[in-house]
Amino acid sequence: MSTAAAFRQHLDACAEEGSLRRLGSSFAHFIATLHDGPTPVPLLLACALLCELEGRGHSCLDLRELADDPCRLLTWPIEQWERLALAAGTLPDCAAAWQHALASCSQVRLAHEDDRHQPLVLDGDRLYLRRYWTDETLVAGAVAARAAKPRDVDPDAVRRWLDQMFDPLVDGGPDWQKIACGVAVRSHFSIVTGGPGTGKTYTVARLLALLFALAEDPERLRIALAAPTGKAATRLKQSIDDALAGLAARLGDSLPLAHLAGRIGAALTLHSLLGARPDTRATRHHAGNPLDVDVLIVDEASMIHLGMMASLLDALPPQAMVILLGDKDQLASVEAGAVLGDLCHRAQEGCYTAATAAYVARACGESIPADMLCGGSELAQQTVMLRKSRRFDGSIGVLAGAVNSGDVEGARRALKGAPSAEVHWLERGRPDDLLRLALEGREAAGGFGAYLSRLKSHPVPGTDFAAHAAWVRDVLHAFDQFRILCAVREGDWGVAGINRMLERALDDEGLLRCRGEWYLGRPVMVTRNDHATGVFNGDVGIALPDPVRGDSLRVWFPHGATVRSVLASRLPHVETAFAMTVHKVQGSEFQHAAMALPPLRNGMLSRELVYTGITRARERFTLVSPEPGIFGDAILKRTRRASGLRARLGDEGVALEN
Numbered sequence: 009m010s011t012a013a014a015f016r017q018h019l020d021a022c023a024e025e026g027s028l029r030r031l032g033s034s035f036a037h038f039i040a041t042l043h044d045g046p047t048p049v050p051l052l053l054a055c056a057l058l059c060e061l062e063g064r065g066h067s068c069l070d071l072r073e074l075a076d077d078p079c080r081l082l083t084w085p086i087e088q089w090e091r092l093a094l095a096a097g098t099l100p101d102c103a104a105a106w107q108h109a110l111a112s113c114s115q116v117r118l119a120h121e122d123d124r125h126q127p128l129v130l131d132g133d134r135l136y137l138r139r140y141w142t143d144e145t146l147v148a149g150a151v152a153a154r155a156a157k158p159r160d161v162d163p164d165a166v167r168r169w170l171d172q173m174f175d176p177l178v179d180g181g182p183d184w185q186k187i188a189c190g191v192a193v194r195s196h197f198s199i200v201t202g203g204p205g206t207g208k209t210y211t212v213a214r215l216l217a218l219l220f221a222l223a224e225d226p227e228r229l230r231i232a233l234a235a236p237t238g239k240a241a242t243r244l245k246q247s248i249d250d251a252l253a254g255l256a257a258r259l260g261d262s263l264p265l266a267h268l269a270g271r272i273g274a275a276l277t278l279h280s281l282l283g284a285r286p287d288t289r290a291t292r293h294h295a296g297n298p299l300d301v302d303v304l305i306v307d308e309a310s311m312i313h314l315g316m317m318a319s320l321l322d323a324l325p326p327q328a329m330v331i332l333l334g335d336k337d338q339l340a341s342v343e344a345g346a347v348l349g350d351l352c353h354r355a356q357e358g359c360y361t362a363a364t365a366a367y368v369a370r371a372c373g374e375s376i377p378a379d380m381l382c383g384g385s386e387l388a389q390q391t392v393m394l395r396k397s398r399r400f401d402g403s404i405g406v407l408a409g410a411v412n413s414g415d416v417e418g419a420r421r422a423l424k425g426a427p428s429a430e431v432h433w434l435e436r437g438r439p440d441d442l443l444r445l446a447l448e449g450r451e452a453a454g455g456f457g458a459y460l461s462r463l464k465s466h467p468v469p470g471t472d473f474a475a476h477a478a479w480v481r482d483v484l485h486a487f488d489q490f491r492i493l494c495a496v497r498e499g500d501w502g503v504a505g506i507n508r509m510l511e512r513a514l515d516d517e518g519l520l521r522c523r524g525e526w527y528l529g530r531p532v533m534v535t536r537n538d539h540a541t542g543v544f545n546g547d548v549g550i551a552l553p554d555p556v557r558g559d560s561l562r563v564w565f566p567h568g569a570t571v572r573s574v575l576a577s578r579l580p581h582v583e584t585a586f587a588m589t590v591h592k593v594q595g596s597e598f599q600h601a602a603m604a605l606p607p608l609r610n611g612m613l614s615r616e617l618v619y620t621g622i623t624r625a626r627e628r629f630t631l632v633s634p635e636p637g638i639f640g641d642a643i644l645k646r647t648r649r650a651s652g653l654r655a656r657l658g659d660e661g662v663a664l665e666n
């Protein structure tokens with residue numbers, strides 16, 4: 009048997025025992041079928057590792073890191089790597105040698121060469137699956153071009169309006185919200201990033217008002233609002249409507265803002281905006297059939313994966329401006345890429361040029377601190393980080409800040425609040441503690457108490473539709489007061505186990521009759537997009553009676569200011585949602601969030617995951633963990649995702665910590 013064939017068998021064995029993704033060994037086999045003669049072993053290994061890392065969200069294989077520190081790259085123990093390396097025989101010993109070994113393979117395209125539809129692309133010391141290289145190239149190109157493409161604005165007019173919209177800061181400047189508006193309005197691409205409650209939507213509402221004020225014909229300005237999930241889209245629209253209503257009152261007759269704001273349609277999910285087609289990556293809107301918009305605002309941009317960002321930018325007409333809103337420190341998308349994190353890589357430092365500072369001084373009346381004038385890419389000039397939280401000025405904010413900066417001791421101190429405090433830690437907790445929190449809360453009518461009591465007051469069948477819809481809205485709202493957030497899916501501390509435990513307890517206590525698959529009050533999360541019923545992955549609804557036929561259960565979902573429903577039996581792809589993974593609650597907030605960390609160190613635990621979980625809590629946050637050390641370990645571990653976006657945008661900066 010040739011060395012290549014023997015190595016392929018070894019990859020199969022690794023897939024069989026679960027140490028490598030099965031897709032990785034299958035892809036290596038596929039590549040071998042395209043090769044005349046025995047396939048070079050480094051190519052087979054690179055294919056398997058590329059797929060392995062793609063499954064963990066990386067967009068490419070970093071050959072430099074593979075050569076220098078494969079265990080760090082793969083987060084494998086040394087023995088696991090050595091076993092694979094031994095089976096591979098002699099491997100290239102540096103990034104240049106890896107490049108050389110791969111560049112001669114016919115299945116690998118060199119980025120600067122003509123495309124012959126090879127499945128792999130080698131770009132410097134990064135190896136890509138073709139699709140990710142194409143997406144990354146498109147995103148980098150579109151972002152750089154749009155950020156550099158100026159809009160024709162009069163800085164003095166911008167200043168006049170901004171001064172009307174913002175009060176001078178009492179605690180000193182700079183007013184980053186004002187700067188964000190001034191900067192965004194001058195180009196076709198911008199980012200407003202900031203933690204929860206820093207005023208991203210407050211700011212973007214002012215930006216919209218500014219655009220109306222500066223437009224020659226504001227009546228014709230086409231504005232679209234979008235977010236990755238239905239829930240985030242609904243929140244965006246609600247927050248923007250509220251902020252515009254407040255601003256309209258402030259601006260009075262100087263701008264017919266209430267009238268203009270009324271013309272902004274509902275916020276859509278990105279899937280709906282782009283016209284995603286079932287079971288394909290194709291969308292109705294693309295460069296050949298662009299979106300019909302002048303201004304696109306996209307919230308919760310940290311959840312957008314590379315492929316989606318590529319589709320979004322491809323579908324934007326050249327004259328449209330796009331503004332991304334999001335928290336760069338939150339968990340990245342489930343799928344490959346950490347696009348917002350990459351684009352905002354230097355947002356903390358600012359990296360503004362003297363020209364930006366001069367524009368900001370004139371258009372916003374603000375001065376950028378000297379230590380932020382280190383110069384940077386066109387994108388850096390269009391990126392503004394909001395730094396002051398208006399919502400989290402108490403313990404939740406202190407905790408989130410400590411976690412975000414990797415300050416384990418500070419985070420531990422912040423967590424040690426009393427049971428009645430905003431933040432509380434059940435060290436050496438057990439799954440039963442989650443049960444108690446869910447059923448009793450930390451105070452009267454906490455946990456799911458409000459939700460369970462609203463459920464009981466359901467109208468009799470045949471009541472008018474409006475009363476039924478009001479009750480459904482009330483139940484959905486009450487359900488959002490509390491949620492259990494899990495880091496993992498499996499085991500006693502995973503969503504499946506905790507949901508089962510809760511259903512049993514609710515049934516035992518006679519609070520819900522959790523018998524069979526569907527029961528009245530079952531909260532569910534959709535796990536797959538279904539165009540036929542119009543529900544999307546991540547949508548959360550509750551099984552409640554039909555308004556007419558009381559014995560038939562429908563699942564009710566929030567739908568803008570109203571509700572919509574689907575017959576429960578038409579929703580095969582759902583799971584119970586008393587407990588949800590932190591990934592799935594991104595874009596949502598709860599009055600009280602209780603986060604469960606599992607007892608074992610797990611690849612899923614990271615600083616971003618803990619930070620995202622904490623910042624889902626509006627008023628109360630409880631951490632339940634059986635092993636105190638896990639929390640500290642988690643916040644010291646940063647998510648690392650290989651990508652070439654930073655380098656392409658000229659914002660590489662410092663290397664990522666582990």
Ligand SMILES: Nc1ncnc2c1ncn2[C@@H]1O[C@H](COP(=O)(O)OP(=O)(O)OP(=O)(O)O)[C@@H](O)[C@H]1O
Pocket residue numbers: 185202203204205206207208209210211247398399
């Ligand atoms: N400059 C300001 N002056 C007064 N209130 C403000 C200001 N900025 C924000 N707020 C208020 O702070 C709260 C949070 O603002 P906003 O919802 O815009 O934050 P956000 O960053 O979008 O939050 P999230 O990430 O949770 O969506 C809102 O009640 C908003 O009205």
